[in-house]
Amino acid sequence: MERTFIILKPNAVRRGLIGEILKRFEQRGIKIVGLKFLWMTQEQCEKLYEPHKGKPFYEELVNFMMSGPVVAMVVEAPRVIEMVRHIVGATDPLKAEAGTIRGEFALTVTKNLIHASDSVENAEREMSIFFSPEDLIEYKLDIQDDI
Ligand code: IDP
Ligand code: MG
DSSP states (O other): EEEEEEOOOHHHTTTHHHHHHHHHHHHHHEEEEEEEEEEEHHHHHHHHGGGGTTTTTTTHHHHHHHHSSSEEEEEETHHHHHHHHHHHHHTTTTTTOOOHHHHHHHHSSSTOEEEEESSSHHHHHHHHHHHOOGGGGOOOOOTTGOO
């Protein structure tokens, strides 16, 4: 079993796409173990995007991510890191496959709607910025034996 970290970016919230996006994870059988609605602080945002510091798009990205509230979540499933990246689609919406979240709803790289961790190490690091261990809930999904 594996966990990953997801953020629905401020434009996903402003565009009323929270339900549409969460539905895609739920219907796939992915279990939500942590969920928060929050407005990122500068400190949280800089920690999250620390690996991108110094890149040309860094300032724009940080400002955008703090432009409104976001939905942060931790989800659990077998091979979930790769699975979620697949559901999300390529970073550039132009290259994101049809049927992916970015491939269906996003237009530009900066405003590509959603963040998802790309490795076990980054998932651990990123979720710890927003969730403490006691925020993550252990329970059994009704569908768990059928997926
Ligand atoms: P990812 O979100 O698909 O993992 P990363 O390469 O980790 O993509 O980049 C983090 C975020 O930075 C992207 O989701 C996107 O919003 C933004 N970003 C990445 N590359 C560019 C770029 O070339 N121009 C503008 N924004 C970018
Ligand atoms: Mg990334």
